[in-house]
């Protein structure tokens with residue numbers, strides 16, 4: 640079976656007003672059928688550029704992307720028929736309602752009047768948009784506008800869905816609703832390419848995760864594979880500067896936006912907890928997570944001087 644997406648030695652440089660910006664230097668990976676594949680990376684690492692090339696809005700300088708075996712440049716018309724997209728930072732039309740957005744979007748894709756109405760109602764229910772589905776978008780909140788864009792993408796019966804930060808600005812309950820909708824799409828046998836800065840979202844949804852950095856692939860794997868690629872399996876966030884020095888002998892101490900962090904192994908935890916010189920109420924202990932993987936691959940940590 641052809642894979643849903645294959646990116647081969649992809650390269651793309653923006654050139655404007657004499658400035659050259661190499662957004663993608665080498666993206667090479669493939670996505671498994673009927674999976675949720677997340678692309679994570681810092682701002683400006685090339686995720687949206689990749690989504691734009693995949694969805695035929697931009698052309699690469701070299702390399703290629705194939706969607707179910709179809710080249711996104713050579714067979715762009717064919718590709719457009721089988722994809723669905725939530726673009727990053729898109730905005731709905733101010734004087735149409737969410738329901739009308741989905742209705743007209745369906746009609747544009749050739750659905751009948753009755754079929755379009757049914758589909759619009761279906762996604763309004765799916766995403767719990769009933770209370771504002773007849774309000775002009777100009778009068779909606781930022782999150783409600785974002786949900787309108789998500790609703791349009793989910794109204795299509797596509798083979799592959801590109802969701803570029805789909806849950807940005809949504810409250811936690813609404814985000815979970817969108818997660819369930821994404822899982823529902825997957826259950827129908829579809830493939831989803833997701834970019835997000837919410838690591839809990841990526842950890843919850845993804846079958847596979849690819850971390851990109853400065854236009855290149857840093858690592859790809861399942862959440863467990865990524866976690867086990869770290870040297871240590873346990874993380875302790877330290878809220879007490881006195882304990883910090885005492886903990887250094889148990890592993891690697893770093894400092895990042897979460898504070899001071901000790902990476903150690905679960906074998907050492909017993910010794911740490913029985914060490915009377917350490918205040919236990921100042922420690923936050925747990926297994927390493929996707930945030931640790933992310934920071935180790937693309938973050939800038941500062942080693943704490945142990946002396």
Ligand SMILES: Nc1ncnc2c1ncn2[C@@H]1O[C@H](COP(=O)(O)OP(=O)(O)OP(=O)(O)O)[C@@H](O)[C@H]1O
Pocket residue numbers: 653654655660661662680681682683684685686687688689727
């Ligand atoms: N239209 C453009 N013209 C010139 N440079 C651009 C353009 N769009 C993006 N870039 C640059 O290309 C690089 C990659 O941008 P891109 O939008 O793909 O990043 P991203 O990973 O999606 O970031 P974010 O997480 O902030 O959405 C950045 O350095 C950005 O400044």
Ligand SMILES: [Mg+2]
Pocket residue numbers: 686687688727803
């Ligand atoms: Mg982006």
